[in-house]
Amino acid sequence: MLLLLCGCGMLDGPLAIQQGGEQSIEEAPATPEERTVPSTGGAPDRPPACPADPVELVRAAYAPYLANEQPVPLDRAACWSTSTLAVIRGALDRAEASGTAPLGFDPLIDAQEFEIDAVLVERVDQNLLVARFSNFSTAHAVYWTLTTEEGHPRVDDLHTDRWHLLERLDH
Numbered sequence: 001m002l003l004l005l006c007g008c009g010m011l012d013g014p015l016a017i018q019q020g021g022e023q024s025i026e027e028a029p030a031t032p033e034e035r036t037v038p039s040t041g042g043a044p045d046r047p048p049a050c051p052a053d054p055v056e057l058v059r060a061a062y063a064p065y066l067a068n069e070q071p072v073p074l075d076r077a078a079c080w081s082t083s084t085l086a087v088i089r090g091a092l093d094r095a096e097a098s099g100t101a102p103l104g105f106d107p108l109i110d111a112q113e114f115e116i117d118a119v120l121v122e123r124v125d126q127n128l129l130v131a132r133f134s135n136f137s138t139a140h141a142v143y144w145t146l147t148t149e150e151g152h153p154r155v156d157d158l159h160t161d162r163w164h165l166l167e168r169l170d171h
Contacts, residue, residue: 050079054153055121058129058144061108061155062119077108081147081154084166091169107158107165109133110140127156 051057061078064071071077075088088102095102105112113136120132129144140160147156158165 050152050154052152054129054146055123057146057153057155058121058131059119062116062131062133065109065114065116066119071106071108071114074102074107078155079153081149081156084154084156087166087170103168107163107168108142109135110142110160111135 049060051060057079073092075085075092080088091102106114108131109116115136116133118133122130122132124130124143127146129146131142131144133140143159144155145157145159146153148154
């Protein structure tokens with residue numbers, strides 16, 4: 001199954017690409033204590049509206065990029081698994097304490113800056129999807145490894161042919 005997202009300027013906002021009604025992505029909190037917020041996506045530490053369909057789950061993560069909006073912090077950027085979210089938050093806390101960035105790039109787009117017009121999400125197998133897109137005319141492919149928690153798909157890792165998110169963060 002292939003789905004194409006298009007940021008052609010005709011969308012109302014980052015969630016106009018989602019099916020099933022209006023939803024919103026809240027601004028990310030500034031402090032670690034504020035990162036835990038109630039949501040319609042399940043547990044209190046989940047971003048709003050974690051879609052049940054894995055393809056929609058990946059598509060939703062790219063909504064801010066397609067709308068040319070500032071992406072949310074990494075811990076709010078996707079519907080992470082519990083273990084991956086713990087690794088991400090640990091890395092964010094260490095980076096904040098040391099005054100550095102946890103990665104130096106945005107792993108969802110495999111770059112620091114973005115100009116993305118479309119994202120193609122393809123299901124490779126039951127637990128692996130790939131998001132293909134051009135960023136400043138350079139082709140990118142980011143693979144999304146999924147797991148299931150309490151019957152819902154969650155992102156367990158991201159990777160390209162050069163890096164795995166969990167390996168980069170868990171040091």
